[in-house]
Amino acid sequence: MKLNIHYENDIPINAFRWTPKTAIAPLHYHSSLEIGLCLSGSGFFFFGDKRYTVTAGDIFLVNNLERHIASSDESDPSTYLFLNFEPRMLLEEEEALLLPFAYRSDHFDNRIPAGTSLADTIGSLIETIWRELTEKPEGYRSMAKSALLHLCVLLLRHYATNVSKSQWKKMSDSFRRMRPALTLIEERFRGPLDLTEVAAALHISPSRASRMFHQELGRGFKEYLLGLRINEAKRLLHSTHLSVADVCFESGFQSVPSFYRLFRRHVGLPPLEYRSQFPIHAIFENANDELSR
Known part of the structure; x- marks a missing residue:
């Protein structure tokens, strides 16, 4: 099932909170790229046939082709902060920034585990983008875009070390x-x-x-x-x-x-x-x- 993403701002970035249901909904995909931060609770995140156990602080990457869905634990529902954004934002800046999202599902780890310095830094950047787009202070569009580019550079450096030269x-x-x-x-x-x-x-x-x-x-x-x-x-x-x-x-x-x-x-x-x-x-x-x- 394909979801149509509508952007609420005049830059193609959305930031929103979401609590998945405990029942597993049908998998979906969308043309935007997505990064999620689990703020609290626990549950599962499904990417095709892959399943990740979720804990607070985990970061998840979703490209524009992979079908996915999250579910909450009944006794400890999870809450996420998600970013959706257009791939062309990265293409306009530096095409290499898209490479972490160009994975093929079977051999890619969609999760950056909680407790790592990378997850902490990316989580902080996601929250910065959410605050900027929610509160809309002066210059919020530039700040949100800057934080997103910073985040994607970190992803590029991280995943470049985990991909073979031929794949890259x-x-x-x-x-x-x-x-x-x-x-x-x-x-x-x-x-x-x-x-x-x-x-x-x-x-x-x-x-x-x-x-x-x-x-x-x-x-x-x-x-x-x-x-x-x-x-x-x-x-x-x-x-x-x-x-x-x-x-x-x-x-x-x-x-x-x-x-x-x-x-x-x-x-x-x-x-x-x-x-x-x-x-x-x-x-x-x-x-x-x-x-x-």
Whole structure:
């Protein structure tokens, strides 16, 4: 079962608390990457056929392909703090940061055990991100992104020592092959773009390009492209006075009705209501008014 993840902020990171049920729910997966910290209690965490016993302080990594679910102990229910975030956040910074999430399930340890210095440090960073996104102090987006990148560098250094050189090279090559396509999409997503053009950048057929997107990013080309356009629309709504129609076309959508429909489906609010929740342009208006007095 695939879950659709909706981001509550204008950066693609979610942080939330969750207490699993004692009964084992169906396994699920999602296109976002996920890191979980067990705050308290005990239970189990399932990744396909793997099962981990959970204690407070354990850290769990979940990539965008592996089916997973957690369950609580009846007498001591577990509570988690989870992060969901978009893989492209790491690709935009340094592609190697994605390598800890590029594992193949059978030979990967999803848990970093409680009581280790790495688990303690990562747990602290997860809590920092959660506080920033919950309380939203000045600069919270930058702080949350900075903490996430710090966390992912620690993961990269940790897992690099546990993967053979041949495995590491295979994973690195896989991301490197995708880079021309992702670069093209970043440059062209505000205008018309189709899979044929992306496949040409990779020197492969469109059907092969489609499979690569699903295998490497856990989503299809159209879904990836739509995510970029939605996030650009959110940015423009926050930071400019552009009309909704102009935001629509500036972010790559081809018609206003489809923009309204897709924006509301993915964000949970219509564009103008989303803009009214955090009118950052008003800050600059007020500052200019003060300067002109």
